[in-house]
Amino acid sequence: MLEYRKATFNDVEAIHKLCNHYATLGLMLPRSRNSIYENLRDYIVAVEGDKVIGCGALHFVWDRLAEIRSLAIDPDKQKTGIGKEIVALLEKSGIEKGTQMFFTLTYQPGFFIKCGYEESDKENLPQKVWKDCVYCPQYPNCNELAFVKILPGYKPPKSKLI
Template identity: 50%
Template sequence: MIYRNAILSDIEVIHPLVYKYAQEGLMLARSRNQLYETLRDMIVAEENGEILGVGGLHIVWDEIAEVRTLAVAKQATRRHIGSEIVSRLIADGKKLGVKKFFTLTYQPEFFSSLGFKEVTKDELPQKVWKECIDCPKFPNCDEIAMILSD
């Protein structure tokens, strides 16, 4: 398995992967525009030329970043690809000075296994809500907020 920064030609694989899970209600959809604009946030897992997973770390404010756009192809789940992607995103973020990592998720067991703790959404900094306003679910968010901090 190779873990590497996402490149432009990966978008046409990442988009349907995320879209499919979004249709199942497992994560939020990302438009191609959002994916292109945040391409530098993302890393992918690639095996024999096939993209099997993706995840992004989006810097939100001083010392805080969001783990987002995390998806592992169905046939490749439970091979620790998702946890490897998140661990790498966290290691990269720490190098930049990120102290708090949060996520909004429907998969609390997965994030708990990586040390994230559930918090109430109002424990997240106000800046986080800027992006929520654009979410189709706003203000009825049913995702679970989780934080990993030092």
């Protein structure tokens, strides 16, 4: 049976393996065990039996602003709706805390369009978003695309000085 739940310490090795499998292919950022432990409350996992077959994280960045990241689905389980469901659950948990704007930096534009995201100029995101970029192997030659989902009626602040 497929189950979605918050990640626990027992899931860290599986999350690490999934994310870094795709990181070695250049599809997403690598995640250290340290980073997964420190941000464990951000993560949701999809579990089948006792196997983690997908993960994703929601990271709060600033006022009402949160990033969808570390989204990875087992290669044998892709295109079965798991990624979309994880994004929906992450958004739900963010909205419960008052999030009004979600963003992601990705090489998978088609998937995020299916999840209701729109491409945005990276310049429109606050500077604070870029603080982790120095840890990225691609830095400073980043080709990731920025996608955002803004909840109806919300007007993001214009200032980028955060």
